[in-house]
Amino acid sequence: MNWMRPYLAVLSARFRSMLQYRAAAIAGLWTQVFFGMVNIMVYEAFYSSTDKQQPLTFAQVVSYVWLGQALLALLPWYADSEVRAIVRSGAVAYELCRPIDLYNLWFMRAMAWRTAPTILRAVPMVVLVMFVFPLIGLGEWRLHSPTLAAGLGFAAAITCTLLLSCAITTLMNISLMWTVSADGTVVMMNALVTIFSGMVVPLPLFPNWAQPVLMALPFAGLVDLPYRVYVGNILPGSIPLIIFRQLFWTVVLVLLGRWLMARGIRRIVVQGG
Amino acid sequence: MNDIALYFRYTKISIKGQLEYRTSFVLQAAGQAILTATEFLGIWAMFSRFGQLRGWTLPEIAMFYGAINVAFSIADALSRGFDQFGNMVKSGDFDRLLLRPRSTVLQLIGQEVTIRKVGRLLQGIIVLAWAISAMHVGLSTGTAGLLLIAILSGVCLFTGLVILQATSAFWATESLEVWNAFTYGGVLMSQYPISIYRSWFRRFFTYVIPLACVTYYPILAVLNRMDPLGSVGWIQWVAPMAGILFLLIALQVWKIGVQHYRSTGS
Numbered sequence: 001m002n003w004m005r006p007y008l009a010v011l012s013a014r015f016r017s018m019l020q021y022r023a024a025a026i027a028g029l030w031t032q033v034f035f036g037m038v039n040i041m042v043y044e045a046f047y048s049s050t051d052k053q054q055p056l057t058f059a060q061v062v063s064y065v066w067l068g069q070a071l072l073a074l075l076p077w078y079a080d081s082e083v084r085a086i087v088r089s090g091a092v093a094y095e096l097c098r099p100i101d102l103y104n105l106w107f108m109r110a111m112a113w114r115t116a117p118t119i120l121r122a123v124p125m126v127v128l129v130m131f132v133f134p135l136i137g138l139g140e141w142r143l144h145s146p147t148l149a150a151g152l153g154f155a156a157a158i159t160c161t162l163l164l165s166c167a168i169t170t171l172m173n174i175s176l177m178w179t180v181s182a183d184g185t186v187v188m189m190n191a192l193v194t195i196f197s198g199m200v201v202p203l204p205l206f207p208n209w210a211q212p213v214l215m216a217l218p219f220a221g222l223v224d225l226p227y228r229v230y231v232g233n234i235l236p237g238s239i240p241l242i243i244f245r246q247l248f249w250t251v252v253l254v255l256l257g258r259w260l261m262a263r264g265i266r267r268i269v270v271q272g273g
Numbered sequence: 274m275n276d277i278a279l280y281f282r283y284t285k286i287s288i289k290g291q292l293e294y295r296t297s298f299v300l301q302a303a304g305q306a307i308l309t310a311t312e313f314l315g316i317w318a319m320f321s322r323f324g325q326l327r328g329w330t331l332p333e334i335a336m337f338y339g340a341i342n343v344a345f346s347i348a349d350a351l352s353r354g355f356d357q358f359g360n361m362v363k364s365g366d367f368d369r370l371l372l373r374p375r376s377t378v379l380q381l382i383g384q385e386v387t388i389r390k391v392g393r394l395l396q397g398i399i400v401l402a403w404a405i406s407a408m409h410v411g412l413s414t415g416t417a418g419l420l421l422i423a424i425l426s427g428v429c430l431f432t433g434l435v436i437l438q439a440t441s442a443f444w445a446t447e448s449l450e451v452w453n454a455f456t457y458g459g460v461l462m463s464q465y466p467i468s469i470y471r472s473w474f475r476r477f478f479t480y481v482i483p484l485a486c487v488t489y490y491p492i493l494a495v496l497n498r499m500d501p502l503g504s505v506g507w508i509q510w511v512a513p514m515a516g517i518l519f520l521l522i523a524l525q526v527w528k529i530g531v532q533h534y535r536s537t538g539s
Contacts, residue, residue: 024450027449027450027451027453028450030451030454031450031451031453031454031457031458034454034458035454035457035458035461037474038458038461038462038470039461041469041470041471041474042465042469044469045326045327045465045469045470046319046322046323046326047323048327049323049324049325049326049327049328050323050324050325052323054322054323184296184297184299184300184301184303184304185300186304187300187301187304187305187307187308188304188307190304190308191304191307191308191310191311194308194311195311195314195315200311200312200314200315200318201315201318201319205318205319205322206318206321206322207318207321207322
C-alpha cells in the first residue's frame with residue numbers, strides 16, 4: 001500500500017483544512033439544496049405538461065437531481081489551484097525533485113481534492129433530502145434509496161467516476177504547463193463536462209438521435225451512467241459494461257496525460273530564483 | 274456630475290487593465306459564452322422531449338431566459354467591487370475607502386468593471402434577439418420600452434442583492450455564500466415563468482425578493498399573454514418599479530451597515 005501513502009497524506013491535510021470552514025460548508029449546502037429544489041420544480045412542471053411515457057420517471061429524475069447536487073464536487077470543474085500556483089511560481093521544480101512520479105502525485109492530489117469536499121457535502125445533503133424531506137412534507141421531492149443491487153453497482157460505478165474525474169482534472173492541470181493562464185482550456189472543459197455529463201439535463205432526456213454520441217463520449221461516465229444505475233434506470237446486469245466503459249476512458253486519458261506531461265517537462269522553464 | 278466623471282474614469286482604467294491580457298480575455302469571454310449557453314441547450318433539450326412547459330413555448334421561455342441573463346450579467350460586471358467586499362473587511366482595506374471624500378458606493382462600484390463576463394451577456398443578447406424574432410405579435414415601441422425597463426430593473430435588483438450580501442459582511446465575515454442562492458439561484462429561477470413554481474416559492478420571489486416583478490410580469494405584457502396567475506394589465510406595466518425600489522432599500526441598509534463598521538485594525 002506504499003503508493004497510497006502520498007494520497008492519504010494529501011487527503012487528510014485537505015480534510016483538516018476544509019473542516020476549518022464549517023460555516024462555508026453549511027452555506028454551500030443551503031445553496032445546493034435551493035438549486036436542487038428549483039430544478040425539481042422545473043422538472044415537475046415539464047412532467048405535468050405531457051402524458052407521454054418518458055425515458056426516466058419523475059421520481060427517478062428527482063433522485064438524479066439530488067445525486068448531482070450531493071456529488072457536485074466530484075466533477076472535474078477546475079484545475080487544482082495549488083497546481084496552478086506551483087506552475088506559476090516555478091515551484092514545479094521542487095515537485096520534480098520529489099522521489100515520486102509527478103503524474104502519480106498530481107493524480108493523487110486530484111483525488112484528495114475531489115473526495116474531501118464531496119464527502120463533506122454529500123453526507124449532510126443525503127441525510128437532509130433522504131430522511132428529513134419526507135418529515136417536512138416534501139416526500140415527493142426526496143432522494144429515494146436504491147435497491148441493494150443498484151446500491152452496490154452505484155458504489156462501484158461512482159468509484160470509477162472518481163478515477164475518471166481525476167484523469168480529466170490531471171489533464172487540465174497538465175495543460176497549465178503550456179499556457180500559464182490556461183483559463184480558456186479549463187472553461188472550455190467545464191462547458192463540455194457540464195452539458196455532456198448529464199449535469200444540466202439527464203442524458204436520456206436529450207433527443208433520441210443524440211444518444212449514440214452522448215453515450216460514446218467519456219463524460220457520460222461522470223454523472224449519467226452511475227446515477228442511472230442508482231435510480232434503477234440501468235439494470236444491474238449492465239453494470240459491468242458501464243464500469244468497463246468508465247475504466248476504458250480513464251486509461252485512455254491517463255495515457256494521454258502522461259504523454260503530454262513528458263512533453264511538457266522537456267520544455268519547462270522555471271521562473272524565478 | 275463630478276462623481277459620474279470619476280466613475281467613468283474608474284471604468285476606463287479597469288477595462289484598460291483587463292485588456293492588457295488580450296488572449297486570456299478573449300478565451301475567457303468565449304469560454305463563458307459557451308459555458309452559459311449550455312444552460313439554454315439544456316432547456317432546448319427539455320423542449321425537444323416534452324414539447325411545451327405548461328402551455329409555454331420555447332421562444333417564450335427564451336424571452337425570460339434572455340432578459341434575466343442580460344440583466345444579471347450587467348449587474349455582475351458593475352458590482353464586482355461589492356462582491357469582493359468581504360475580503361476588504363477582513364483585510365481592513367475598507368478603512369482606506371472611508372478616508373476618501375467620496376461615497377463608498379461609488380468607490381466600490383468603480384473598483385472593477387469585469388468585462389471577462391461579457392460572454393454571458395453576449396449569450397443572453399443572442400437568445401433574447403431570437404426570442405423577439407420568433408414573436409407572433411412583434412414588438413411595439415411600448416413593449417420594447419417595457420422590455421428595456423424590465424432589464425434595467427433587473428440590473429437594479431441584482432445590484433441590490435449584491436449590496437445586501439456585501440452589507441452582511443459587516444456582521445459576519447464568513448458564509449456569504451448563502452446569498453448565491455438568491456443571485457445565481459435567482460437567475461436559474463427566473464429563466465422560467467414564475468407560474469410554474471409552487472405558491473410559497475412564488476410568494477417569496479414576488480414579495481421578499483421581487484424577481485417576479487422585474488421579469489415575469491413585464492414580459493407577460495411584452496408577450497401579450499394571459500397570466501395563468503391572473504394578474505391584470507396595469508400591474509404588469511408598473512411591476513418593474515419593484516427592482517428600483519429594492520435597490521433603494523438596499524442602499525439604505527448599506528448606509529446602516531457602514532455606520533456599524535468596526536475596522537479589524539490590521
